Structures are given as C-alpha cells and as structure tokens.
Amino acid sequence: MALNMKRTIFALVLGCFTLALSAQVNWGVKAGVNMSKITHLGNLRAGFHLGPTLYLPLRNGFGLKSALLYTVKESNASDKNGHFSAQYLELSMMPSYTLDVRPSQSLIFKAGAYVGYGIGGSRVAYENGLRYSNPFFGAEAFRRFDSGLGLGVGFRFSRIEIGIETRFGLYDILGAENTSLHNRTYMLSAEYQF
Secondary structure, eight states, X not given: OOHHHHHHHHHHHHHHHHXXXXXXXXXXXXXXXXXXXXXXXXXXXXXXXXXXXXXXEXXXXXXXEEEEEEEEEEEEETTSSEEEEEEEEEEEEEEEEEEEEETTEEEEEEEEEEEEEEEEEEEEEEXXXXXXXXXXXXXXXXXXEEEEXXXXXXXXXXXXXXXXXXXXXXXXXXXXXXXXXXXXXXXXXXEEEO
C-alpha cells in the first residue's frame, strides 16, 4: 500500500476517533486566584491561574476532569525580607463524582494528580534598602519539575462551576541533601463549560 494511502487512512481514523471523543467531552475555560507557599521557606501569597479544561463523563456520575493551567505561585519569605514568584504550566487529571442536587445544579468532588513545569519566575530579596532579583529556576536555584496530589469540590449551576481546590506538591523542588521543599497551593476558581 502506498505511503500516501496509509497517511490518508490514518488521518481518517484519527479524525473519526476525534469526532467521536469530542461528542462526549465537555470543554471549558477556568480562571481564579491561588494562595500558595513553599513549605519550610515561606508564607502564603496570592497568585492566579488560567487555562482550558475538559470533562469526560463516564458512568453513574463518575467522570474525568482535566485542566492545562498557566499558574503563578507566589510565596513570601519567612523572614519577610523577600518573596518568590514561580510560573508553571500544570496539567491535572482528576477522577470526579457528580452529585445532582437539582436540575442543572450539581456538587462535584474530585481527587487526582498534577504535573507542572516551571517556565519562569524570580526570587526577590531586600537588603539594606536595595532590591535583588534572581531567576527562580536554574542550576543554582529551584528545579523546574513539580508534581503532586490535588483535592477539590465544586458547585455547578448550568454551565458555570465555582470550586475550591488544594494541591500538595510531593516532588522536592529544591533538590538539596538536607532540605526538601514542596509547593502548597489553595485555589478558588470559576469555570465556564461550552
């Protein structure tokens, strides 16, 4: 069979699979505020998140919720002489359960995992009236990779979902021998499903 014919058949099968899957998947967009910190190093500080979401309904109220978020995680330094700002792309995959309360109103419970990759950020310190800024990620700074577990609950009415979520970083973002540091994030979100 010619190479062009194989490509055409593959494209048709992929297109049919995509159409079948997209008929069942609900797409959306999510935005909100974060309160985050780095364990053993800082205190809570506000940031934000934004990105596309999808929901794949399965059976009997169960489903899979996923999001690809651009998120800014901020943390105040423990000694109050600086702060940390890290920008991540995070992908979450969370099995969920939807409990219908009334027609077009539901409670949603979800738990799962996330992975993140650091794309930017800074470490800012203040000393003797001067401001010093260094990159957050790099050879002499924090690791770019992050992963952990997430828990959340939301209330959906019609196409809008308001939810709270917490994410517990399990991966050591510092990588030093005697100290391990993890991200902790608390999120308040609004999501619109198309």
